[in-house]
Amino acid sequence: MTFSVVARDPATGDLGIAVSSCILAVGRVVPSVRPGVGVVAVQARSRRGLGHTLLGGLAAGADPADLVRKAAHSAEDADRQIAVLDTAGRVAADTGRGSFPVSGHLVGEGTSVQGNMLASPEVLPAMAQALAAARGDLPDRLLAALTAGQDAGGDVRGRQSAALLVVSGAPATDEDDGVRTDLRVDDSGDPVAQLxxxxxxxxxxxxxxxxxxxxxxxxxxRDLYAALAASQRGDRDAARAALAGLRARPGWSAWLAAMAGDPRLSAVSRLLG
Structure with missing residues (x-):
């Protein structure tokens, strides 16, 4: 009932997943991520806690292939579909025998695409090809793959939600939680486009x-950003007009005064001075 892609960026070490489905809030159900540990996709009729269990296995040092093999032999997970990616780029996936057709997965170098109840067998190859050909940073490449899957038919039942998550390959710290992207579209007629x-x-x-x-x-x-944009352009009149619009809004004059030390707003103040 879902199609997704997981991948590691070899240049940055970041890990990510993009997913879309004809269910409400797929970002709550399919992805499990942990900075410095890995990314997991849990689909079809998988147990809701399986993603947490698989991430725990990765954190303990298990190989993704071993984790997937163990899950594949669990009778209660016969209908599940999973993909597991770790910080080294090791990846494994499996589609349970009870998953909804058309179903399957394609594993590449540090990547995997998987889906079930797909509109056609072309969905997964289109995703894999788009991921390999895409340029840009990891979120953009994941979105390119998801878009290709949707364009090839996506979920046979239609479309409702999508999500995009990217985390650091290094563990979270007090200064950096390791989350690079966390975007979700819970209910939309075209969730991939909205994403x-x-x-x-x-x-x-x-x-x-x-x-x-x-x-x-x-x-x-918008008036605030218009003022900042005008400051970047050196356009004194436009910055003055945008700030006047801001000050006319209830409460904004006090906010502007409180933000006087912000370097972005001080640039606007210098322009007007």
Whole structure:
């Protein structure tokens, strides 16, 4: 009832998973991730706690192939579908004999695509090919694979939700929780497309692309990003107009005063000074 992709970025060591399905909030059900440990996809009629168990095995040093083999021999998991990826890029997957057709998995170098109740046998090869051909960072490559799966038919029942998670290959610390991307679309007529929109918005926040945020950020904050974008361009009049719009909103004047020390806003202040 689901198709997903797991992969490791050999350049950064980051690990990730992207998944889509015709169920509500698939991001709550299929992915299990832990920085410095690994990524697990648990699909079909798998037990809800299986992802936690598999991550525990990885944390204890088990090989993904051994974990998958053990799960494959569990009678209660005959209908499950799983993929397990560790920080070294070792990956293993299995599709239980009771999984809904069309079902299967394709394992590559540090990657695996898997799905069940698919619209056609072309879904998984399309995902694997798109992942191999994609450029950019890991979230974008995972999304390329997910998009290719959807374009090839995806879930035979339709579409409702999708999720994208990427974590560091290094353990979390007090300064860094290890989560690079955590985006979810719980209920949508086109969840993969909506997930791409969220990914582009996250990139704008990460890269301080204020021009984009001035258009697509929540309505109440767009004037702020318009002021920051104008500051980047050196456009005094536009920055002044955007700040005037901000000050006209209830409560924003006090917020601006409290943020006077923020280097982004001080740049705007210097422009207006």
């Amino acid at each position: 791409r929109v969220l990914r582009n918005l996250q990139r704008a926040y990460d890269e301080r692309d204020y021009e984009t945020l001035a258009l697509f950020a929540p309505d109440g904050a």
